[in-house]
Amino acid sequence: METKKPADSQVIMTELVLPNDTNTFGNLMGGRLMYWMDICAALSAMKHCGSPVVTASVDNISFEAPIKLGNVVHIEAKISRAFNTSMEVHIRVWGEDVLHQYKYKSNRAYFTFVALDPHGKPRPVPSMTPESEEEQKLFDGALRRRQVRLILGGKMKPGDATELKALFNIQ
Amino acid sequence: METKKPADSQVIMTELVLPNDTNTFGNLMGGRLMYWMDICAALSAMKHCGSPVVTASVDNISFEAPIKLGNVVHIEAKISRAFNTSMEVHIRVWGEDVLHQYKYKSNRAYFTFVALDPHGKPRPVPSMTPESEEEQKLFDGALRRRQVRLILGGKMKPGDATELKALFNIQ
Amino acid sequence: METKKPADSQVIMTELVLPNDTNTFGNLMGGRLMYWMDICAALSAMKHCGSPVVTASVDNISFEAPIKLGNVVHIEAKISRAFNTSMEVHIRVWGEDVLHQYKYKSNRAYFTFVALDPHGKPRPVPSMTPESEEEQKLFDGALRRRQVRLILGGKMKPGDATELKALFNIQ
Amino acid sequence: METKKPADSQVIMTELVLPNDTNTFGNLMGGRLMYWMDICAALSAMKHCGSPVVTASVDNISFEAPIKLGNVVHIEAKISRAFNTSMEVHIRVWGEDVLHQYKYKSNRAYFTFVALDPHGKPRPVPSMTPESEEEQKLFDGALRRRQVRLILGGKMKPGDATELKALFNIQ
């Protein structure tokens, strides 16, 4: 099976924050943003593997700057690493006040999707080779995030988490 | 400031999966579920602190069983731990096929919210004291999840993550 | 066929009033609330009979206190009486200003649903036996509401409405 | 204050049944229809009184024929009677299969609205004089429906319900 580049799976979404998307502060509600991120990330994963996908897990969404009513939401998704039958997607979000030509970082997140065959069973996905330095960093971090996920989910023993142990400089 | 119990912040939501909520497999899309989880969790955090809140981070949503079109979604949110100005909310989700009287676990997640004063600045929240054994376990885990969040976000050095080090049996 | 308790069919919904749900006074529009009530009541009826159901009639929705933008809507539905192939569902609605920890009665209503077999024809439903005093009162009133419905719909002669005649003390 | 005719308050709505409006049988959900009926009826009441209005009660919605996915919903609302500060609106609904040029009665209902002054308090509305025979019948029935509403809501004693007593031939 061929290997692919992160750029092959890039998806860009642009949305406008409407009244019904906001909380009482007039800021975009977190849940509405996650709705868009999930669609953007799922499309990215589908571009990588050419199969339908389902969301398997969501980690580390951090909300930095709120996006205001009437502002624009820019979402960019790209595969950060492909595993056997799953893919981690890295998502970055910016807000933009178009009238003041002012664009600002809003948040980032990692979503994991599983590729499915026509019977709804997991199927292998193409491997992915990072190109830029930043892509390499995201690729390396993906293993660490996966171990955190497995340990916290009770599916891996801390002693087997080689990547995490390295983080703590444990031999 | 008074201390509160987890039960004080319990919120229960029930939703029906409609056609527009589903993917091509006829299952509830992850993003739509996160939209509901965010509202349910925010209401729970607001019940705890009596202030408006904003989503600060989302960790470890794991999607176990898909929820089908026409099935019912049950969401239950409860504070798992209160920090200075933030609260971790524990969310559990079940699907239910009402016609077959069959209810199944779908997923769980942790959302963190920050309480805001009228100027939009973080404000202190009441402390929270767990009661049941399960609540105590969630309360303890909250510190661990917080350290993972801070380390992966580059805001804490691994050496300072005492809770995580304990996990790896490091002195 | 077994008999069931009102508690078996209890369904609780929680919704947040968003901008698009409100009228020019910033209050929840009646139609939006009825949309949620219908889903909540239909789920309750389905829990009682284990079959798909369709709305047959709606009676006596009275709107007492308006629910404000940003407040929470609590809806509770429970079967009040089962007839041959239909069920009357009693629905109560509260608003809640979560920030001020203030919960208030908003309205109540009775919806009637018919259970359907796979060909879309009415099918028998389990009987229902009230337990508490309040449930007994709702159970008794259901017959009266049914006769009002039939008379006003031209399907029953006033002289045959024994329950209503009792209300007027007619022999 | 002037008197008005039913025709002055006529409002006609046309909607298309989309996938998200339907239940598992592919028929329009009752709650979605009530959402449209409430808007149509509120507009009719506003045309009559020239003030903002709020839904006060809903009575006797009977669902006769289901409306299918892709069919058209025709809603017609007209004031049936004006009281002091409230108006009863009569609503009729038809479905139409445009491809087969087939139009069918679906249901009818009575909604009651209260007119509000700028402080949100009830304000007097113009009187209404029926013209056609059918309008006269609806006008007469309005009093009867109002008494049923008041008795069932515990706001009127059966002995004072002169209109209803007439229905049962009681002196």
Added chain:
Amino acid sequence: METKKPADSQVIMTELVLPNDTNTFGNLMGGRLMYWMDICAALSAMKHCGSPVVTASVDNISFEAPIKLGNVVHIEAKISRAFNTSMEVHIRVWGEDVLHQYKYKSNRAYFTFVALDPHGKPRPVPSMTPESEEEQKLFDGALRRRQVRLILGGKMKPGDATELKALFNIQ
């Protein structure tokens, strides 16, 4: 195949402008209005031909007066001319401030639809004969608009556009 009158295809829609339909000026967004116009016009075309239809082109929507939040949108669609397998629909839109009993012209447009057979291929539609003077004018203009469409779309040579040449008094 029979011929039809414009009145046979008349469709009237009434919608209320809700918060999520508006831009930052509190006016109805153009795109939301086009969404309603398309449904109204498609229904009109379907009434004329009794077949499913698809939007083929949209021309000359001019937005004259904005419609405010809380106002009512009136849309009226009627066939202006039938061609072989396509129909031009003329749409007029008014806004109405119901409280001030003030109705104003908002915009007009021409949509063209193609009738489809069950295999999704274009099929012939009944001819249409205008009755009033205004309908005759719209009927005549339809040919001109069609030629503009074809020329600008590169599907007709200016020299063949007899209707347009007449407009410029060219022999």
Added chain:
Amino acid sequence: METKKPADSQVIMTELVLPNDTNTFGNLMGGRLMYWMDICAALSAMKHCGSPVVTASVDNISFEAPIKLGNVVHIEAKISRAFNTSMEVHIRVWGEDVLHQYKYKSNRAYFTFVALDPHGKPRPVPSMTPESEEEQKLFDGALRRRQVRLILGGKMKPGDATELKALFNIQ
């Protein structure tokens, strides 16, 4: 006032076709697409002029290939010409079947927006200078489309439409 390039106003949107966006053939409804096109085009015009804008007119939307349920919609908008207080935006739309890695042209359109000052009055916009050959062609055509618009709207005499006369080789 500075001059700008078409690239300065480029906006890219990506949307997923969900069940409620489709007609009975399972294809994206024209009106839903126009809703997205209007938002994408308005954002493009706002990027050009840095002011709020309103839709002034829509011309020549031609629907070529339908976009299927579950496919992706790609919308790209860019200013084609700036006039005194208005801007013509050129919009191109592609569909994409992500699973089959197949992307196809769906339609194109021209929307015109007017820039508004804080009192809602038209205000001057920066000029725009095309760069590529294709941009020059769109720039030239914009004048022709404007004259068609003005003539068909009765705001210009055919004899004054110098651009259109040139199209017919009239001196």
